[in-house]
Amino acid sequence: MEHYHMNLNLKVWRQKNSNTKGDFKTYQVKNISSEMSFLEMFDVLNEQLISEGEEPVAFDHDCREGICGMCSMYINGKPHGPWQANTTCQLHMRAFKDGDTIVVEPWRANAFPVIKDLTVDRTSFDRIIQAGGYISVNTGNAVDGNALPINKDNADNSFAAAMCIGCGACVAACKNSSAMLFLSAKVSHLALLPQGEPERKTRVLNMVAQMDKEGFGACTNTGACEATCPKEISLTNIARLNAEYLSASLSAEK
Amino acid sequence: MTWKQVFTSSVGKKLVMGLTGISLVLFLIVHAGINACVFADMVDPNENGEMFNKAAHFMGSTVLIRIMEIGLFAGIILHIFQGYLLTLENKQKRSVGYAVTYTDGSKWYSRSMGLLGTLILIFLVLHLYHFWVSARFTHEGLAPVTYNGVEMHNMFALMQATFTEWWVIGVYTAGCISLAYHLAHGFQSAFRTLGVHNKRYTTLLTTVGYAYSIIITLAFIFMPLSFKLGWIG
Numbered sequence: 486m487e488h489y490h491m492n493l494n495l496k497v498w499r500q501k502n503s504n505t506k507g508d509f510k511t512y513q514v515k516n517i518s519s520e521m522s523f524l525e526m527f528d529v530l531n532e533q534l535i536s537e538g539e540e541p542v543a544f545d546h547d548c549r550e551g552i553c554g555m556c557s558m559y560i561n562g563k564p565h566g567p568w569q570a571n572t573t574c575q576l577h578m579r580a581f582k583d584g585d586t587i588v589v590e591p592w593r594a595n596a597f598p599v600i601k602d603l604t605v606d607r608t609s610f611d612r613i614i615q616a617g618g619y620i621s622v623n624t625g626n627a628v629d630g631n632a633l634p635i636n637k638d639n640a641d642n643s644f645a646a647a648m649c650i651g652c653g654a655c656v657a658a659c660k661n662s663s664a665m666l667f668l669s670a671k672v673s674h675l676a677l678l679p680q681g682e683p684e685r686k687t688r689v690l691n692m693v694a695q696m697d698k699e700g701f702g703a704c705t706n707t708g709a710c711e712a713t714c715p716k717e718i719s720l721t722n723i724a725r726l727n728a729e730y731l732s733a734s735l736s737a738e739k
Numbered sequence: 740m741t742w743k744q745v746f747t748s749s750v751g752k753k754l755v756m757g758l759t760g761i762s763l764v765l766f767l768i769v770h771a772g773i774n775a776c777v778f779a780d781m782v783d784p785n786e787n788g789e790m791f792n793k794a795a796h797f798m799g800s801t802v803l804i805r806i807m808e809i810g811l812f813a814g815i816i817l818h819i820f821q822g823y824l825l826t827l828e829n830k831q832k833r834s835v836g837y838a839v840t841y842t843d844g845s846k847w848y849s850r851s852m853g854l855l856g857t858l859i860l861i862f863l864v865l866h867l868y869h870f871w872v873s874a875r876f877t878h879e880g881l882a883p884v885t886y887n888g889v890e891m892h893n894m895f896a897l898m899q900a901t902f903t904e905w906w907v908i909g910v911y912t913a914g915c916i917s918l919a920y921h922l923a924h925g926f927q928s929a930f931r932t933l934g935v936h937n938k939r940y941t942t943l944l945t946t947v948g949y950a951y952s953i954i955i956t957l958a959f960i961f962m963p964l965s966f967k968l969g970w971i972g
């Protein structure tokens with residue numbers, strides 16, 4: 486692909502902290518290389534702001550290789566920007582052309598309050614995981630991985646669900662701010678494996694209860710989450726979660 | 740895990756929607772089947788709704804159906820109440836909205852279930868006023884008719900009298916089209932809510948859902964229109 490440079494107009498959400506009301510600020514960046522990543526373009530913007538004596542834009546990032554789930558920008562109306570199955574850090578500037586205006590917003594959901602600018606607090610996800618996203622393992626030597634026979638379809642579906650990096654784009658995309666795609670990925674990942682069996686029922690009940698407590702919405706099965714997910718987590722997992730929830734709640738002892 | 744917890748969690752509230760929704764879907768098959776008897780008059784112009792009147796009379800005459808009627812009303816009230824509650828609660832989960840909205844991956848009608856439900860509700864109120872209130876309580880506009888010595892309501896004549904004005908046909912048609920879109924999403928969604936996740940079923944149920952939505956809707960739209968255009972009656 487041809488290498489080119491571009492000048493861009495950026496409309497970026499600026500917000501001092503969670504207690505203040507934010508608004509959009511417009512910036513111009515010049516001579517941006519089409520080979521840059523979206524975050525590198527933001528690095529350029531921040532260098533520019535610092536040299537002008539202004540506060541740089543706060544945004545989350547860590548691995549910058551699409552695996553940690555930290556980056557979280559809502560770009561031109563799409564979580565993680567215009568590319569399919571892609572994170573913000575892996576979005577490259579060749580997705581844009583000279584003169585484009587790019588609107589950048591933080592994830593919007595009451596369960597993800599804005600900390601500053603484009604950075605949101607996603608510890609609600611951590612608390613959902615703490616409520617049941619684990620298995621019990623005996624101490625001592627690690628068991629031989631092949632000692633336990635696992636159905637191939639289950640292994641594949643579990644692996645596909647385990648791809649979720651907990652970025653929260655599904656919540657950002659959902660009209661209900663629902664965390665069901667995330668939760669269903671976590672529940673499916675463990676429910677499909679024999680290792681997940683001991684906590685199978687309590688896991689789904691406790692994780693759903695925590696999700697509700699954190700203030701995420703219910704699921705309407707619209708499919709927006711699946712379309713935006715950088716790891717292509719399937720909507721089918723939500724139906725599996727519903728089945729897990731139904732059987733766990735109907736067969737609960739108390 | 741109390742029963743209250745089961746049905747008031749976010750997943751449980753959707754279970755209520757799915758279960759009541761599927762009950763309504765089943766009810767509409769019976770409803771459309773009974774009402775389709777009016778088309779007998781199309782085949783035989785001297786029929787004058789005899790088949791339909793007898794079927795409607797039967798539906799109103801057994802205790803079992805009276806009990807099911809109570810269940811149906813409970814179901815629809817629960818569906819409407821829970822539907823609006825969910826729509827409202829879900830909206831409140833995002834106090835600050837986006838400047839640019841995301842629409843990928845979802846159909847407009849899946850995002851508009853509350854609006855479509857409201858259009859159905861407007862139709863439903865008018866519809867119940869036209870037929871249910873009259874047949875059960877006021878008997879307004881209901882002449883008796885006798886077949887083989889059994890006296891019953893002439894519901895066929897009431898339909899004929901009701902479907903004379905275009906605005907009525909309009910509201911009925913709009914209600915039916917709203918229902919088609921409500922179910923184009925709702926049918927398969929309800930089964931997902933109930934936990935159906937095997938791909939062979941989800942694909943099949945999506946197709947059956949589209950077919951159901953189109954067939955039921957066309958059957959219902961055709962009735963008022965046929966009376967108005969004089970194809971029956």
Ligand code: HEM
Binds near residue numbers: 706855856863
């Ligand atoms: C009378 C007015 C009605 C209202 C206000 C209403 C409202 C709603 C709403 C808001 C939803 C979406 C809930 C959500 O997922 O967020 C819904 C879903 C649904 N509705 Fe209705 N509805 C009405 C009538 C009907 C009728 C007549 C039928 C069937 C014949 C029906 C069948 C369904 C089904 C199958 C679903 C999907 C449930 C699920 O996703 O699990 N609704 N309704």
Ligand code: SF4
Binds near residue numbers: 714
């Ligand atoms: S399901 Fe997808 S969009 Fe949601 S948190 Fe996991 S990786 Fe991100």
Ligand code: FES
Binds near residue numbers: 547548550554556573
């Ligand atoms: S920074 Fe780690 S996924 Fe983007």
